[in-house]
Amino acid sequence: MSNTRTESESAAEDRAPAGRLRSTAEAIGGFLRRVPFAIGLAVVLVITALVTGTFFGPATADTLAYWAAGVITTFDLGHWWSAFTALFVPADPFQLVAGVILSVVLLGVAERLMGTARAIIAFVVTGVIGLAVGVLIQWLGSNVGEWWATSTAADSTLDPLTGIVGALIAATAFMGALWRRRVRVVTLAFILIFVLYDGDSSNSYRLIAAIAGYLLGALLARNAALLKPSRASHRERRTLIATIIAVTAIGPVVALINGSGLTPLASASYLYKDELPDLSALIDKCNDSGAAITETCRQQLVLVNNNGFGMLVLSLLPVALLLLAGWGLNNGRRFAMWLAIGVNLAILLFAQASFEVSQAIADLTSNDPSVLDLGEFLVWIIAGGLLPLGLIILLLLNRREFAIRSPRRALGRFWLTVGIAFVALAAVYFVVALLNITSYYPVATVWDIVIDTGKRFVPAHFVSASGTVIITDNGFAFIVHQIVGILFWIVFIVAAVILMQKSRSRATPEDASRIRELIRRDGGGTLGFMATWPGNLYWFAPDDRGAVAYRVINDIAITLSDPICSDADAEDVIRGFVAFCDANSWTPVFYSVHPQYLPVFESLGWLHMSVGEETLVHTKGLELAGKPWQKVRQALNRGIKEGMTTVWTTWDELPLSTVAQINAISEEWVAEKELPEMGFTLGGMEELKDPEVKLMLAVDPDGRMQAVTSWLPVYRDGVPIGWTIDFMRRTDESMNGIMEFLIASAALHMKESGAEVLSLSGAPLATKPLAAGQSAPPPTVMTRLSEFLANTLEPAYGFSSLFRFKAKFNPDYETISMAYPDPIELPTIGMAIGKAYLPQVSPKEAVALVRTLTK
Structure with missing residues (x-):
């Protein structure tokens, strides 16, 4: 057989030339043309x-x-x-x-x-x-x-x-x-x-x-x-709902600036007028009307009482709270959901009172004598409540998207802080008002002061015009009247921001930093970098000899791949984590572990079963030559002929136009599927943004991105010696074979940079092909279960077709297993792993999944 390589094989060795992404300025210039x-x-x-x-x-x-x-x-x-x-x-x-x-x-x-x-x-x-x-x-x-x-x-x-x-x-x-x-x-x-x-x-x-x-x-x-x-991804649904809440927050600002009062929700703008009656003259006028205060006097007292800088700022309180809620909703916070519901519920409950009062004042102050008849008044009241009611329903229907809860201790500190602030400021106002009770008009009683104290913390257009309206001409009392509500809500907002930065089930920043240091030191295997993903908790061995990343679901502590430690410390780390779980009454399960750790579990008396095959390509001396590489080589050569280039980069280095393209490609992929997104060992958009993760992009001759892959580092002694693929997306209009082109280009780039291994990650529930002359082992209960799950899930998620795609790269196969202590708990373990992969499945998605599985 000749050692002479064909021209096409030589061309395949030269990966697609490194390209560059269009800058934002170039993109704008091309757009304008x-x-x-x-x-x-x-x-x-x-x-x-x-x-x-x-x-x-x-x-x-x-x-x-x-x-x-x-x-x-x-x-x-x-x-x-x-x-x-x-x-x-x-x-x-x-x-x-x-x-x-x-x-x-x-x-x-x-x-x-x-x-x-x-x-x-x-x-x-x-x-x-x-x-x-x-x-x-x-x-x-x-x-x-x-x-x-x-x-x-x-x-x-x-x-x-x-x-x-x-x-x-x-x-x-x-x-x-x-x-x-x-x-x-x-x-x-x-x-x-x-x-x-x-x-x-x-x-x-x-x-x-x-x-x-x-x-x-x-x-x-x-x-x-x-x-x-x-269909939208979970992240996109959060973003859209947060945007809707934030946009609706600007409504009161629009009403105050416009001041027309021509809509159901704008009528409160009549409470704030540029031309107000003088208080002394108003009091004299109202006194001349006799013992009983006329409705006209009362309405003018409401106008004076609810103006001033403090009352204007307090009237914008729903704006501030809804913007705060929008920020929290975008981050998936459950507290933000309840805050948004609470604000809209208040708007809904007080809509009628606000509308009645402000409309009466509109009749008093407007040059237009026309008023609403009863039927139209009722229609406007209903219309005014539809928006907040619709937002409340929207939030409740999507409550699963906002699952991040604050720790109970942090929640307790929040309510304690807010409670102390309210009591202290209410006491200040009440004492000041009581000491100056003779300065109020009309003559005020102690009970009137009590009621007015509560009103100081509520937007004026909600309740301040209800009941007895009292106003003071004492300068100091008036200043306190203006500021106590503002001070309280500043405390509330600051405390809420602090609260929504804390999580009940997430690792601390210190833990996240420690786990990265250990991964750089000990590697953690080809899947080890997944330990850094959000949602994981960490157990650290004494003296930081190792660590385990895990998630607790239904009292099942599921680890993510191998323990992060040296080979010499592996047994001690595994036994230490098992003891930690036992102390917490959790059942430990090691998921996606590699063969070298199975003897440790066997010594513990545990069982293990295959949950997939990892496909590995060794990049040292890699040559895309011969018939086994023909399909990959064809895709690579085609891309080169069509002018495709590749970019090896990170998220932080991307221009804004490319970031937008990646977001669009990802959402297009999600929209095409009715099935729920999977997580756990499958990363998404958030995982791309890690500065240690590399991106390999395919770019066409016009500078537009055609496909994107992400690569997780595999460390040894602080140096990346390999990369594991995670995220793969392409545009619908991309070249046939674009993924083969991109992965082959990445493999050749890794070869040039000195990397040792490229992992195409695990293929869940897959079985490696048998070697020539090798017979399949006798089936067991576990292998039958694995085969049943693989056949059942294949129509939905195409694990087998993905496994066949990876086989094009002539990989070595390494079985990844699940080790567990007790077969009796397999049903519970299966449910926990299912929830780890599908943490936010909605009823609609569940129906779609069942429909797909039963076709």
Whole structure:
């Protein structure tokens, strides 16, 4: 046989050339070159602003009458074209700046995804529908006397953002699952908040345009399935829910800034007015009215009582608490879930009282004498409660996503701190008020002071106008009146932030640092770096001679692969951990351990069974030559011919555009599966971000990423001597064989860098192929169980097909086993391991899994 290597084999030795990722600046430049319509619209907005005069100030009456959409212009004056022209003229300089920026950014995104022709269609169609249908609804409502429609019938709207929003939502049909979901949720949440808390006509038009864009996008993409919500990962669900909660938090700010009171949730803005009656004059006026205080006097007392810096800040308390809850929800905190539910429950319970009081004050202070009739008043009360009620239901339905609980001791310290702060500040206010009781108007009793003390800690629009309203003209008492509530809630928020940084079931930062040091020193095997993943707890042997990473589920302490220690200390470390579990009444189970440790378990009288095969490629002297490497070599050569390059990097070194691509690829992969995500020995997005983890990326000639793999280090004496694959994702449009190309390139890179071994990780429930002439051992109860599980789970997770894929790399096989002390506990152990792999399975996912398994 000739030793001469073929040309193709020699080419395969030269892995794909190292490439580079596009910088953010390059990505922006490439983006701008591909969005002529978006840039053109921005230029048109500048030109029309100069022509109509809105470049220098608000639109004049003549400009509005001819170009703007509205009941008067579109219907009464018959300017039918205004539903089109209003999309191209900014109303004022501020809208011009916003229109230019949003045209380039948002409409540019839509154009980049859909193409210029579709972007033009989407902008015009959704914009015209939003304006025309919105004006029609206002015209119909004003004709029947509906309060909102009547109040806004005189509005004239110039708003390019209506078409931009509609085009953006239409373009989500051309996005991957991640950004399609994010853009739809965030955009609609923002629009709804402005509709519910502002009430301006243009916000309603944008909402209609967004709905039109949602339907038009599916039509343009010719895929009705895009109207259905796609499945999200657990991490993404947390992010979306946190975003929704945070976005809804800005509603009261919108209401206070706008101050129109044209919506169910904006009416509390009437409690805060720029022009207030003088207190002394108000008291004299009310005294002149006789012994009984009139309703008019009482309402004006409410206005004075609830103004001032302290009361204004306290009115924004729900904003601060919901933003705090959003931060905690994004981190999976259970306390944040209950905080968000509590705030929305308070908003729901106090909505009617707030609306009644503020609407009465609106009647008193508004120049518009129109008031709601009883039927519409009830409709608005119901509408005001729908948003908080919907958020409460959303949080409760997704409570499994927020499973991180705070330690009981930390929770106790939180409530003690909050309780002491409340008692102390309430006592200060009560004593100061009691000492100055004669300065209050109307004449106050001790009971009135008690009630007023409680009101100081609640937003003014909730309860401060209920019961007897008393106000003081004493300067010091008034200052205390303003600040005690603010001080209490500052203490609450700071204590809550500290609480949500503590966990009941996570290792301390000190433990995490110690385990990394031991892994660098002793290695822990090819799967050892998984011990650093979130969710693990650690037991350390005396003098740090070794450690074990584990999780406790249903009193089963499941370890993650081998003990982290030297070979000489292995037996002592294993026995020490077993004794530790016995002291805690836990059943220890060593999962995914390698063959060299099995004699230790046999000496303990334990049983063990195979749970998979690890596939190892030795990179020293690796050559992709000969027939066994043909398929891998073909994929590698094809990638090189198509201009593919590879990048060996870390997460922290990635430009933002690449981070976004990886997030999108991962979410697209999750969205395509109805089945629950697996964890435990299978890493996800969070594990990619570790600075010690390497990424190998496949990049096409245009600089776009086609596939990503992550590699966990295998240490010896502080130096990486091998790498274990974990995360593998590719785009739907990637080259056939992209994963073979990427793994082969990684193997050759490792060979060049001096690494000794590449592990393709374990193949769960797999059995290595028998050697020639070798017969299978006689079946046992355990092997039958393993075979049954493998056959059952194969339709759902494709373990066997993954194992066959890894076989392309001609690996050596090493059996990984589960060692356990008592076969009677196998059912409990099986359930615990199942929960470790599927910790957050929802009822819907469980049904999907069962349906897949029974096909």
